[in-house]
Amino acid sequence: MKEKFMRSASTFSKAIIQPVMFMAVTGIILSVCAILKLDMMPTVSKEIGNFVFNIMSNGMIGQLSAIFCVGIAAALAKPKYKTDAAILGTITYLVFLYANNAWLTVTDRLAVAGEQGLYGTGQGTVFGIQVTDMGVFLGILLGVFVGVMVNKFGEIKLHKYLSPYSGTKSAYILIVFATILFAIGITYFWPAVNSVVETVVKATTTAGSVGFFFYGFLNRLLLPLGLHHFLWMPIFYTPLGGTAEIAGQVYNGAFNIWLAELGNAGSITTMHPSIGYLANFGSISLPIGIAFALWKTARPENRKKVAAILIPTVTTAFLAGVTEPLEFLFLFLSPILWLAHAIVYGVSMLITNLVGINIQFDTGINMIINSFAFPARLGHQYLIPIVFILTAVMEYLVFKLLIVKLDIPTLGREKKESSIDNLVIDETMDADDSIDNDSEFEPQIKNIVAGLGGAENIDNIINCYTRLRIDVKDTSKVNMKILKEKVQASGIVDKGKHIQIIIGVGVEEEREKVEAYMAHEKSLKA
Incomplete structure (x- = not known):
């Protein structure tokens, strides 16, 4: 049972990450556009920035639910079904919208827009269709459903005269009718789910800075299992990460709120508190502290080889936000070091939130770019160098103390150098x-x-x-x-x-x- 759950969780994690991988690129593009739109920029620059920003914001961020649906369906499907799964993901999403709207119309439950539009009614508009507002959850649920159904029923064989309707075509028939029933049922079921989500959000937001510590702590603690996606993805893209009304539109999720504020930087007077989830020194200063501690505690005769291994991993973390190559050098070697790293990671997010750094960054590149996107009085970017040094030194001291006191055999501390040599592929085989x-x-x-x-x-x-x-x-x-x-x-x-x-x-x-x-x-x- 446990193995089955872990496999299902891993399968979902690798599926959910596929569409998310494109969000990081979108964030960089929108950040550059936000800089082009600043008041100090020339008129031509503002027009170009605004033009591209609106296209990307409406085309990518505004349709995130549909993108998740198609992306997850294709990622979950077996290789031979991926194209069919993507097509069925698109069809299923549209069928849901029209079925949901039709049932709300038939039962006379379509909400009437007020001064704030449909905000607060539990309904929203997707592709011009008024439906039950499920946000990105809709795309995730439908994407998983399509992927599972295609894999399960894609092998159906029919009589030779009915062969054009076998395989994924048979799965399509089942999916359509199941989706219609789901679209009807969700009009009664989702309001209750929405109430639970709002309760969780309220509890999280009232936890203050402590909530940011636990977010950072659990983010690293779950990494070895590959389940950290279950933590940050809902916070980034669903109401669990907060809800904000910006320029007359409602945005759910910390990352979506950040991008909306980027597009309206000139009129923003305060940054939404959810941005604290996005201000992350975990791939910027902490890897430097870890690497320096590993290098310092290595035997003098091994330090040159250790540095040759550590420098590329730190560079990768700073430029690309990819920390696993460094973290896996000690993750399985010492659970105590990993626990300490998770605690420091959480403390770094706690400190960042307490001092009020409110711009998005998880790599050195977007930290530099985004620092210019907002006035310093809003983002408190001038505190970044101070917290950078503080968190790097904190990580260094914790790692050095534990490695020395507990005599942990980290990289380069063994008398033999074989552990270092083993990190390079041995092309000779037994x-x-x-x-x-x-x-x-x-x-x-x-x-x-x-x-x-x-x-x-x-x-x-x-x-x-x-x-x-x-x-x-x-x-x-x-x-x-x-x-x-x-x-x-x-x-x-x-x-x-x-x-x-x-x-x-x-x-x-x-x-x-x-x-x-x-x-x-x-x-x-x-």
């Missing part, structure tokens, strides 16, 4: 672990496939920001010795039939190479 010498593919790629039990044993492979997430058919065929000793990775997470390989930046290219090699192997056998 006789019993040998793989073919096809020079077309890199040893790294062949080692990954061999370690997972061969191409035929890989049921599904996908990537998130930093990890390859693989479902295998038979766990007995998985060779952890190859994965841990022959694959160049920051860490391996073994969850039975679900294996995660932490690659870092470039993971998408790695996945494509693995898929190409799998296809090559299968074609040879065929």
Whole structure:
């Protein structure tokens, strides 16, 4: 039961991350547009910034629910069904909207817009259709539903005369009628759910700065399980992260509120408190503190090699916001260090909130860009250097103290240097672990496939920001010795039939190479 739950959670996590990965890019584009729109900028600059901002805001942020629906449906579907799942995701979303609106009309329950529009009525307008306001939850629920249905009923076989309606076409028939019933039922059910969400939001917002500590603490604590997406995603994109009315429109979720404030920077007088969730030194100053502590506590003769490993990981964290390559250097080695890191992470968010830093940043790049998007009296950007140094020093002191006092064998502290050398792929194989010498593919790629039990044993492979997430058919065929000793990775997470390989930046290219090699192997056998 536990394994089934963990696999389902991991599957959902890797599906939800696919559409979210594009949000970071959208945020950078909108931040640049916000700078172009500042009062001090020339008229031409303002017009260009406003033009692009409105397009991206309405086209991406305003339709986030539909994007989640299609993205999750395609991500959850088996490789051979992905195109059909994307099409069915679009159809299902539209069917829901029209069915929901039709039932509200038939039962005479369409809300009447007031001075603030439909705000507060529990209904909203999507694609010009007035429906029960579920926000991004609608896209998530429908996307999961479509993905599951396509995988479950995509193999349906019918009589040869009915063969055009078999497979995913049969799944489509089931999906349509189930969606109509769901759209009707949600008009009665969702108001109660909405009340619960509002209660949770109220409890969270009244917790003050303590709530930001627990958010940061749990964010890191859940990382090894790959379940941290369940925490930050609702806060970023749903009412759980707050609700704000900006320029006559209502926005749900901390990230959506931030982007709306970016677009109206000239008229904003106070920053919404939810922005505190987005001001994150976790990938900026904390990695510097960790890396310096690991380097300082390493044996003098090993420090040069340790630095060669740490510098790229810190650079990756600062520029791309990807911290796993650094964190997985000590995550499995010492749970105590990981717990301490989670606490410091939470404390850093607590401090950031207490001093009132209210601009979005999780990488050095958008920290620099966004610092110019708002007046310092609103975002308190001038405090960033102070908190930067404070949090880096705090992380350094905590790590150094624990490593020395508990004699934790972190990178470079062993008498033998083999631990460092093992971080670089060993391209020589034992006789019993040998793989073919096809020079077309890199040893790294062949080692990954061999370690997972061969191409035929890989049921599904996908990537998130930093990890390859693989479902295998038979766990007995998985060779952890190859994965841990022959694959160049920051860490391996073994969850039975679900294996995660932490690659870092470039993971998408790695996945494509693995898929190409799998296809090559299968074609040879065929």
